[in-house]
Amino acid sequence: MTENQSTAPQGDSAPSRRALIGWGGAGLAFGAVAAGGAMAAARSGGDDPVPAAESGGAVPFHGTHQAGVATPVQDRLHFAAFDVKTDDRAEFVRMLKDWTDAARRMTAGDTVGDGAYGGVAEAPPDDTGEALGLKPSRLTLTIGFGPSFFEHFGLADRRPEALVDLPRFPGDNLDRGRTGGDLCVQACADDPQVAVHAIRNLARIGFGKVAIRWSQLGFGKTSSTTPDAQTPRNLMGFKDGTRNIAGTETGRLDRFVWAADSDHGPKSAWMTAGSYLVARRIRMNIETWDRTSLQEQEDVFGRSKGEGAPAGRAKEHDAPFLKAMKPDAHVRLAHPDSNDGVTILRRGYSFTDGTDGLGRLEAGLFFLAYQRDPRKGFIPLQRRLSATDALNEYIQHVGSAVFAVPPGVRDKGDWWGRTLFSEEA
Numbered sequence: 001m002t003e004n005q006s007t008a009p010q011g012d013s014a015p016s017r018r019a020l021i022g023w024g025g026a027g028l029a030f031g032a033v034a035a036g037g038a039m040a041a042a043r044s045g046g047d048d049p050v051p052a053a054e055s056g057g058a059v060p061f062h063g064t065h066q067a068g069v070a071t072p073v074q075d076r077l078h079f080a081a082f083d084v085k086t087d088d089r090a091e092f093v094r095m096l097k098d099w100t101d102a103a104r105r106m107t108a109g110d111t112v113g114d115g116a117y118g119g120v121a122e123a124p125p126d127d128t129g130e131a132l133g134l135k136p137s138r139l140t141l142t143i144g145f146g147p148s149f150f151e152h153f154g155l156a157d158r159r160p161e162a163l164v165d166l167p168r169f170p171g172d173n174l175d176r177g178r179t180g181g182d183l184c185v186q187a188c189a190d191d192p193q194v195a196v197h198a199i200r201n202l203a204r205i206g207f208g209k210v211a212i213r214w215s216q217l218g219f220g221k222t223s224s225t226t227p228d229a230q231t232p233r234n235l236m237g238f239k240d241g242t243r244n245i246a247g248t249e250t251g252r253l254d255r256f257v258w259a260a261d262s263d264h265g266p267k268s269a270w271m272t273a274g275s276y277l278v279a280r281r282i283r284m285n286i287e288t289w290d291r292t293s294l295q296e297q298e299d300v301f302g303r304s305k306g307e308g309a310p311a312g313r314a315k316e317h318d319a320p321f322l323k324a325m326k327p328d329a330h331v332r333l334a335h336p337d338s339n340d341g342v343t344i345l346r347r348g349y350s351f352t353d354g355t356d357g358l359g360r361l362e363a364g365l366f367f368l369a370y371q372r373d374p375r376k377g378f379i380p381l382q383r384r385l386s387a388t389d390a391l392n393e394y395i396q397h398v399g400s401a402v403f404a405v406p407p408g409v410r411d412k413g414d415w416w417g418r419t420l421f422s423e424e425a
Helices: 089-107 147-151 192-205 250-256 266-271 286-290 294-301 330-334 378-388
Strands: 041-043 049-051 076-084 140-145 183-189 210-221 275-284 349-355 361-371 395-405
Touching: 076 192, 076 361, 089 140, 089 192, 183 192, 183 275, 183 395, 192 210, 286 361, 294 330, 330 378, 361 395
Parallel strands: none
Antiparallel strands: 041 049, 076 183, 076 210, 140 183, 140 395, 210 349, 275 361, 275 395, 349 361
8 A cells, every 4th residue: 555645546329338247355555544525527548538437338538648647546447568569560560550549439338340240250259249239337357568568679779768677676576477478458347248348359359460468356445537437445454545636636637647758758648647657566465464453453543443634643544654654664664754745546456366375364455556757766666665564564566567657549540559659750
């Protein structure tokens, strides 16, 4: 988690879709305290507002920024990291255009291409069909490019300076099978089947050009970009993200989340209005935590478990008095006042993936953090937390990746990654 005020994450007719079906589990986003809240409007990258509370509604796909960053956080996640499998630049660009068209249709509640049935009987259908009859469920699809992506297609000089390889932090126990990736797609929705359908169809369209390297399902959002709603809780039972950046705070988003012209040279101008995503799979030692006294649990976080109030305060949203907390309390170490104002936007999810063969629950937080520059956001924050945070006794980072998230798709003639591949960008 991260106690960061700034920390610490179309088409034609839409067939109906089922909403709000879940996987199970819960999660956390170590590093920020976010206010919960039901915002009256959702935004696609901060552009056109749409009703957020509308059950199963669609989030606009087009905008200055990609949806799925500052958009009100949905309840379910399917995240996939891909490796590039082709050397043919034109073929890959064609895939990105096909992906964009499919994403545009799926986020509106439409099927991919000509649909799941009714076409040529001797050919596979364009859509896999498991989302037929389901609503859009506020599906958002967000693409990003990893550091290794720029080894392909002669794009080395277009890798932004801010897209650094993450260092190895103390306590990391990274699984290579859950780390890295040339590119990623984050699918968020209020129906897990809608999110899974989206990733499944993009993987099918990309067959032969890309292959999934690893993926993660998530449920139970652990942070919110709508600060009027109830603050969500992580699997440790604590409110998480009390002071996260809100999707309506355009000034803070510009300052801490969206990349600006001044952040890079001409070769990386394609990232203007984009952001940088850090993804970390954080396993929680649930069984150890569950045998820990309430007092120690509250000391570890620096907040009360019931109200979520900072140590020495009465209410969740009271200003924290950091010196009232233990020196190694998570909130104290992660707070912007302890980190020269470091602030990130979190969109983490809980996960449970069965047991580990020893009867221990394979569960934790899939941490997703967006920021303007990882060198000034996640990296210095995690260095501090990994060194002295009392929470480290109960968690371990087991997966890691970083991606450059380009700006949004402007209109029906635009496509994911166009600014990166266009010479005039």
